Amino acid sequence: MSTISIQSVSKCYQNGFEALKNVNTEIHSGSFTVVLGPSGAGKSTLLRLINGLETPTTGAVRIGGEAVEEHKLRHIRSRVAMVFQQFNLVDRLSVVTNVLTGRLAQRSWVGSVLYLFRGEDMAIAQRVLARVGLTDKAWSRADKLSGGQQQRVGIARALAQQPKVILADEPVASLDPVSSEEIMTLLREICDRDGITVVVNLHQVELAKRFADRVIGMNGGRVVFDGPPAELSQQTLRTIYQREGIEDDNSLDLALAYA
Ligand SMILES: Nc1ncnc2c1ncn2[C@@H]1O[C@H](COP(=O)(O)OP(=O)(O)OP(=O)(O)O)[C@@H](O)[C@H]1O
Ligand SMILES: [Mg+2]
Structure with a gap:
């Protein structure tokens, strides 16, 4: 089994920036999860923690019950594969x-x-x-x-x-819409046919709605939404993409009008 368990995970980078704040979530074996959130929300940090490229400041990440720890990096690589934007x-x-x-x-x-x-x-x-x-x-x-x-x-x-798990960090961010469709279809098929747990960071709400079993919405290092894509209402999307300190956010209104 390759359930990913993230327990009370915080990540404070060396410069003191807290990129993840007490994240708790479980990603089930064989599921297809999309992580949404604005730039800086902590999406890549989360994937790097699952892959053992970063270590949590507090809390623990487990895959199939085994802790992801640095000295086991080679072992992690044999179970967790990564797909990159570039x-x-x-x-x-x-x-x-x-x-x-x-x-x-x-x-x-x-x-x-x-x-x-x-x-x-x-x-x-x-x-x-x-x-x-x-x-x-x-x-x-x-x-x-x-x-x-x-x-x-x-x-x-x-x-x-x-691998048992594939982590994809914005795998379609550099691609045209048709290639994006192909890549998302391929990842989904790999999840369905091979039972590989897939976690994808995306900026495209529409792709998340169509391909995910489950969406994790992040903002400011916290999980602010966790549920099926059908529950991604306009209100939920506002919660995910809201920007701190901006009252009437015109850009947010416009962006979500087409989401
Ligand atoms: N090595 C680092 N040292 C210090 N701060 C970092 C480091 N890596 C990331 N951060 C900061 O942590 C926050 C979260 O970064 P992260 O890359 O996880 O965001 P993201 O959600 O993936 O954003 P994007 O959508 O732009 O890829 C950002 O504010 C970023 O500047
Ligand atoms: Mg990122």
Whole structure:
């Protein structure tokens, strides 16, 4: 099981900024959760804590009952994969080599350093490339692909880790609407078919409404909404996106008029 449990988590960065304030939530195994919230709400911080890239100042993060701790980073990587807004591919390497780097978490230190991939890894890489529809691009240089294709490579690399959880931090923020649709559909399908727990940070309310089982709304480091997308009323959206110290927020009104 890969239920993510976030218990009384606060995160205070070194400069003293408190990015998360007593966050408590449980993300169920096999579910598709979208995290919404304005810039600075703490969405990326939350994902980085789940991935062990940051440690909570107080509280604990558990996945399947096991605490996410720094000394277990390698172990975490073998269970939790990340998909990024800017894809984070190695531009000069081929698509398939990028995907194979997803296997590194499963391999020995020596094997990783020498970039020794086994035949078994290659079979996995080919399989996940087929899954994202990029078999014919396997030997292209990563930077020759379109943004949508590069994000599919990012997802293939995540799948190559054979993870229990995929965390996607604004995976469609750099993509056109059609590619965004494809990527969200792919992530949703991976959740449904493979039972992988998927958590996606998004700025698009409309995509959250269509793809999520559950929406977590954040503002100022706190969870201010937690429920199914059907409950995302205009009032709820105002709570999620309201800005401190601005009384009549015209921009908020206008933005939500079309949400
Ligand atoms: N390493 C850091 N040191 C200090 N402050 C940080 C650090 N990382 C993030 N912050 C601050 O913590 C707050 C939350 O940042 P975070 O990146 O989690 O927000 P976000 O919701 O992902 O925003 P966006 O939608 O813009 O990506 C912000 O105010 C940010 O400036
Ligand atoms: Mg962010």
